[in-house]
Amino acid sequence: MKELVVLLIAVLIASFIVSLPSFDGDWYLYRGEARMWELAAEADTLRARSLIFARAFVDTWLARMNGTPCEIQPPSPNGSLFKEELMEDLRAKGFSLAGSIGYSVGESMAVGRSDPAFGGACRDGGVEVSVISHLEVRDALLGMVAHRSFRAKGCQPTSYYLMRRVLSELESGSLSVVKDSFSAGGNLTESMEMMRKGISHLVGAIRENLTGKGLDVWASYSTKFLGDRLIISFRAVVTDGEAVIIYGGKERRGFTCSRDWEVSVELP
Amino acid sequence: MKWLLAVVISILLVARFLIVPVWIHPGWQVRAKARVCSEVARTVNRLGYRILLGQSGPGELTSSCGGERGIFYCISIPGTSPPVSLRVGFP
Structure with missing residues (x-):
């Protein structure tokens, strides 16, 4: 009986170790x-x-x-x-x-x-x-x-390419307007008036094209005489009110592009 | 002697069941790890760019991964300045 119990314990210990x-x-x-x-x-x-x-x-x-x-x-x-x-x-x-x-x-x-x-x-x-x-x-x-x-x-969502294109159109358009205004053969006052109307028309046309696109254009110019030359300094600003930029952990609304350029006209 | 034998045999019989939770433990850890890994992946995919605005969902934003103890997982977001990582820990 004792041997049987010892054998049973030995079998249990063995199975315990093996099944670990x-x-x-x-x-x-x-x-x-x-x-x-x-x-x-x-x-x-x-x-x-x-x-x-x-x-x-x-x-x-x-x-x-x-x-x-x-x-x-x-x-x-x-x-x-x-x-x-x-x-x-x-x-x-x-x-x-x-x-x-x-x-x-x-x-x-x-x-x-x-x-x-x-x-x-x-x-x-x-x-x-x-x-x-x-x-x-x-x-x-x-x-x-x-x-x-x-x-x-x-x-x-920032119309960067469009703003860039608008400014380039304004820049090249202003050059054409100035060229046309001062080659029309009128006197200085007439040429200046023609240029004013031309620029106003150019800005108006661009604004019309941008209707519904969330962009606004503003342009101005000033003139000064430098010897026998007339220097016309242009400044144009395009703003995108729908632009959203994430910077510094915050959402910032609005984007502006501002460009300055000059056109020189040789006076007769 | 009989009592001693009875106690030894009982302990041996019961021990293998009592010891099971100890072996389960790494498995529990893995399940918790799986949970945090899935959660952090889901959060990054769901929040996307909003992480740049400081949103972190169920996690928290840290400057770097590592250093913390416990069950967690941390995903770094390249290109952020200062560096941003999203960390989700097991509650």
């Missing part, structure tokens, strides 16, 4: 699963983060351009910079990043839809950002890879 789950094995399994979730979170947010990056880039650039002559073409966000900053963060988490991401900037039309992660709205003459990406986040230790390929488009 391997803690190490489980730990690696759990660790792997946790890493998988982390990897998925990193990969699933690549699209949104690439668009937030683009929005921050374009809005920061626009905030710097506010009040300037708006002669510069909007630059594209730097895909390499996005990768570099992302890699720095991923490296600290034990992941690596491979693949490519490219941005392009162009003029938007009032049709189409801006990606919700980028925000904004598509307007005529606004700034449109497109992103094409093939990226993969890797966990070299556990041999896991998450591929994400996507294309996305965002529209910055």
Whole structure:
């Protein structure tokens, strides 16, 4: 009887030890699963983060351009910079990043839809950002890879291109008006009056074209004589009341482009 | 002697069930981790550019990831100045 009891205890102890789950094995399994979730979170947010990056880039650039002559073409966000900053963060988490991401900037039309992660709205003459990406986040230790390929488009709701075009039209139009006014053969007073009417007509026509687009144009000029030359100094301001720019953690409404130029006329 | 044997056998029989919660623990941690990872991904995708306006949904915005203790996950947003990361922790 005693031997039987000892044998039973021995069998129980043996079964207890044998049936113990391997803690190490489980730990690696759990660790792997946790890493998988982390990897998925990193990969699933690549699209949104690439668009937030683009929005921050374009809005920061626009905030710097506010009040300037708006002669510069909007630059594209730097895909390499996005990768570099992302890699720095991923490296600290034990992941690596491979693949490519490219941005392009162009003029938007009032049709189409801006990606919700980028925000904004598509307007005529606004700034449109497109992103094409093939990226993969890797966990070299556990041999896991998450591929994400996507294309996305965002529209910055500031009619920068349109404002830039309006100012260029005003600049070139004013040159034509001055040329026509002073080559018509009248005296100085008549030429000046003709120029005043011409500029007024030019601004009126541009304003009419901009009806319903949220933009307003204002132009003025002054004259001065420099020897036998008449210098006409123009100043034009275009404002976009519907523009929205995110800068310094705040939404700022309104955008202005202001340009000055001079036309010189040789007097007879 | 009989009582001793009875107690030992009972402990051995019951211990394997009592010890289970200890093994469950890493599994619980993983479930919590999965929850925060999904939440942070969902929040970044849902908020998008609004993160630039300081919105953080159920998470919190920090200047960098790491350093904190507990179950959480943190996603950095490239291109932000000063740097912004969204952190979601297990409540």
